[in-house]
Amino acid sequence: MFCPxxxxxxxxxxxxxxxxxxxxxxxxxxxxxxxxxxxxELVTVLVTRDMGELMIAKSLLEAEGIYCFAKGEKIQNLFGYGSLGAGYNLLVGPVQLQVADADANDARAILGKS
Ligand SMILES: [Zn+2]
Incomplete structure (x- = not known):
């Protein structure tokens, strides 16, 4: 017998x-x-070529407990590479900052893009 x-x-x-x-x-x-x-489901909340802007956005989101991913043309997961190095300045092309679909509205509000 089982409890429903x-x-x-x-x-x-x-x-x-x-x-x-x-x-x-x-x-x-x-x-x-x-x-x-x-x-x-991932939603892009920021597209930028500016690594500084990207890092600020990431820290803002993570301060609110929102986990985010950066996706570029030539990288799978920017933040998966560990600590930041000078090599990041060599990146070309826009990088997309993505968050989970459920966090998208919060993320846009935090980033002032709502
Ligand atoms: Zn029960």
């Missing part, structure tokens, strides 16, 4: 979940699980 509310399993003679006070059912309740929970 919390999903706990009980021996057959138990008729009610002691935690939820609901009648038990015979089958496991169907829970809506995301088939791909790791997937997060």
């Amino acid at each position: 509310k919390c999903g706990d399993e009980f021996i057959p003679r138990v008729k009610e979940c002691p935690d939820c006070n609901v009648s038990l059912i015979e089958k496991v309740p169907k829970t809506e699980t995301n088939s791909n929970p790791e997937y997060v």
